[in-house]
Amino acid sequence: MTFNAEPFTYRIAKSGDVHISREGRLVVMVRGNAAAKLAAALGNGDESDQQLLARATGNYKRGNERLAGSKRR
Template sequence: MGLEDDPFDHRITKSGTVMVSRGGQHVVTVAGAQAQKLIGKLGRSDEEDQQLLARATGNYRRGNERRGGSGAS
């Protein structure tokens, strides 16, 4: 299940925080300078917004996860 099937949603509050949810469940609230940077980047494209929101929540693959299998490290 990817971002296309289960996208993030966000709401920007009057106080400048970004409330991020997914599947109707609140995931994280981003505040302060981090929220202002995120707000400045949101709105360019839906795909880019999804990546930004995933990074803000920590639900982002960084490419260093092991993919299974049995091998020596």
């Protein structure tokens, strides 16, 4: 998966929760053990961070976008 820009931003709260935003809007809050693992993996500042954040949001680029626009019969 390639990104032309960096659409996702994140913030780690004092409680350890990871707040993931896209275009200034909160998309998801990751909590607990998943947040600790994500926070430990983040911080490289490169495209791998964007991929981790995209995966953490859940429903992002499943690979079927091309089928959605085609006419299926």
